[in-house]
Amino acid sequence: MNEKNINCPNITMRLETASVLVNKAIDAVTMNKIQKRNLIWLELTGCSGNIISLLDGADPDFKSLATQMVKIVYDNSLMAAEGEFAMEKLFNMLGKDYILAVEGAVSTKDGGLYNVIGRFKGESITAYRAIKELGEGAAYVIAVGTCASDGGISAARPNPSKCVGVQDLLNRKVIKLPGCPCHPDWFMGTLAYILLFGEPALDERARPLMFYSTLIHDCCPRHPFFEQGVFAEKLGDETCMFKLGCRGPVTRVDCPIRKWNDRVNWPIGDNSPCIGCAMFGFPDKMKPFISYNTT
Amino acid sequence: MNDREFYVNSIFKEMHSTIDSLYVTCNSCTKNTLLNSLRKNISDLSVLLQGAQNDVQKNNTANAPDIISSPNKSFTRAELSRYNGKNGNPAYVAVNGTVYDVTNNAAWAAATHFGLTAGRDVTREFTSCHSGQPILSRLKAVGKIVT
Ligand code: SF4
Numbered sequence: 176m177n178e179k180n181i182n183c184p185n186i187t188m189r190l191e192t193a194s195v196l197v198n199k200a201i202d203a204v205t206m207n208k209i210q211k212r213n214l215i216w217l218e219l220t221g222c223s224g225n226i227i228s229l230l231d232g233a234d235p236d237f238k239s240l241a242t243q244m245v246k247i248v249y250d251n252s253l254m255a256a257e258g259e260f261a262m263e264k265l266f267n268m269l270g271k272d273y274i275l276a277v278e279g280a281v282s283t284k285d286g287g288l289y290n291v292i293g294r295f296k297g298e299s300i301t302a303y304r305a306i307k308e309l310g311e312g313a314a315y316v317i318a319v320g321t322c323a324s325d326g327g328i329s330a331a332r333p334n335p336s337k338c339v340g341v342q343d344l345l346n347r348k349v350i351k352l353p354g355c356p357c358h359p360d361w362f363m364g365t366l367a368y369i370l371l372f373g374e375p376a377l378d379e380r381a382r383p384l385m386f387y388s389t390l391i392h393d394c395c396p397r398h399p400f401f402e403q404g405v406f407a408e409k410l411g412d413e414t415c416m417f418k419l420g421c422r423g424p425v426t427r428v429d430c431p432i433r434k435w436n437d438r439v440n441w442p443i444g445d446n447s448p449c450i451g452c453a454m455f456g457f458p459d460k461m462k463p464f465i466s467y468n469t470t
Numbered sequence: 471m472n473d474r475e476f477y478v479n480s481i482f483k484e485m486h487s488t489i490d491s492l493y494v495t496c497n498s499c500t501k502n503t504l505l506n507s508l509r510k511n512i513s514d515l516s517v518l519l520q521g522a523q524n525d526v527q528k529n530n531t532a533n534a535p536d537i538i539s540s541p542n543k544s545f546t547r548a549e550l551s552r553y554n555g556k557n558g559n560p561a562y563v564a565v566n567g568t569v570y571d572v573t574n575n576a577a578w579a580a581a582t583h584f585g586l587t588a589g590r591d592v593t594r595e596f597t598s599c600h601s602g603q604p605i606l607s608r609l610k611a612v613g614k615i616v617t
Pocket of ligand 1: 391392393395396397398399401414415416417421422423424443449
């Protein structure tokens, strides 16, 4: 079912967006046409799923990004430095040129005490403080994943640590790449675009149009079943999962085209309804994830 | 096939080929022309649909209308709550006093929408999220709320 439309120019073009941009950016850096800029990646209140997802990128892959496109100054999962040395690298960037990528929401309760990302000069550095200090001075801020974009799972009811998305704490534009996790292409394509041309075209919720312009439902290979009213009654049925509670009709992103894990498959392709993980309001507003007695 | 069906089919064919062309064109001027042609198709379809609805209404008046599908049916809030889209009941919601059928509306998968469930008056939520958007005109009205 997923192999259909493989010759469609729309799909081919969209599949290549990220790799074309990344290759262009790498060429431009190699030929000294553009600068290799600094990248800070903060892991705040979340599961670190976005950095893991990024490492899983293929064509473009993470290695090209890290070695040829940008200089990764700080990421607590990837860097060799640790403790005070790592924090020094981070805070040394204040006042310099850097692009800030943030994954995870920001815990705000009790001054952000529920998420301490390190210690510097004897003080605990909360996620809240890090985002406040590093957010305003960054050349660009990219919220990677649903938690950073909108609070996501970290802010799900009852939200005991009062988590919020990055935008709620910054008085500046934050480019948002929601998705739980964010697809490696969405991040690498956006970053490459920024390096080459500056801010990409965004929708009214600051999501790059090149990845977030169509609803999952619009490009879903099961859409003909929806139109004909042929609905799955249980998981495993290979028809439209609308009556099971599929959130494809309200989720704006290009999973049906791009797919996941080296473009092998995606949830609907494996008979699982879309749970709207790339939509604002996820998870609370996307529930229930599955329903069986729909008329 | 009557004249109306013939027109509708040819409009659909034209729309499909316009959409195919939209996929392959990179030129924004051509894109706008194609989008305009889609808009014209939509407006032609809505005129034809209006005509068809008028005919149906005429027939319904002649043959005693089905009370459930009549936009004149009255619902108390308690009655509305039965139409929750579960176990064979259709999914209805009320906005500004009118009751709409969302059973097969794509945005209401499993009779739920951004945490809302069918069978309720959702005027407040609708106004805060969709004010000014042409959504209600595309839904099928099935009745009115009485207090
Ligand atoms: S409701 Fe879900 S499964 Fe059905 S066509 Fe839409 S996105 Fe695909």
